[in-house]
């Protein structure tokens with residue numbers, strides 16, 4: 001049973017732009033899916049709809065095994081990594097990674113072990129007391145990845161996370177992501193317009209085209225195995 005299932009998703013913005021047309025996608029445990037396509041083909045829109053940051057005009061997003069919070073909202077257990085690291089400049093690295101736990105009412109003391117573990121995973125434990133302005137672009141992005149994984153989300157959604165970085169930093173981060181994927185068995189949806197990144201990182205590439213945004217091909221990369 002998939003973690004998330006998109007069925008016949010279409011999205012038309014109020015100005016009439018049709019961003020997505022009849023998109024279907026099942027996301028299964030342990031998959032690393034790249035949404036690949038040119039600018040404007042609806043990749044970000046699809047990711048935002050999965051995250052609940054935007055609503056579809058028609059179609060449904062099912063979370064077949066989701067649990068529900070006391071207000072009856074599905075507890076989506078998502079980590080979202082934006083194109084920009086979006087760190088709070090006035091907080092330390094530690095404070096930034098604490099944020100999603102703080103929003104759940106978890107104190108700094110109770111969160112400490114989880115925060116330090118997340119920072120270790122991205123190689124930045126030594127920088128816990130640093131401020132974002134003291135870090136390179138690649139390090140800031142790694143903090144933003146630590147912040148997304150500190151809650152141990154079921155799915156990590158990444159929206160062109162490395163677009164603003166130079167090629168070498170980007171390549172290093174790709175390797176970090178590969179290592180973390182193997183270490184943690186992540187389920188990831190990764191938006192990119194880089195063919196290289198999609199082939200290098202994914203178990204499945206979902207190719208999209210524009211006007212209107214739609215899926216035109218799906219390519220399985222991993223040899224089918226026990227991970228299913």
Ligand code: ADP
Pocket residue numbers: 013014015017018019037038039040041042043044045046213
């Ligand atoms: P991608 O991530 O593939 O670049 P987007 O999902 O950002 O594509 O955008 C898909 C289409 O929807 C584009 O034509 C874009 O201009 C349009 N679009 C995105 N957001 C809005 C919005 N808030 N209002 C109107 N049109 C939008």
Ligand code: ADP
Pocket residue numbers: 123124126136137138139168169172
């Ligand atoms: P990135 O590629 O992540 O942007 P670099 O590896 O180019 O960062 O490093 C930028 C600077 O930060 C260098 O001076 C590097 O020594 C330092 N640096 C980056 N990551 C670490 C780390 N995990 N531990 C110590 N220093 C680091």
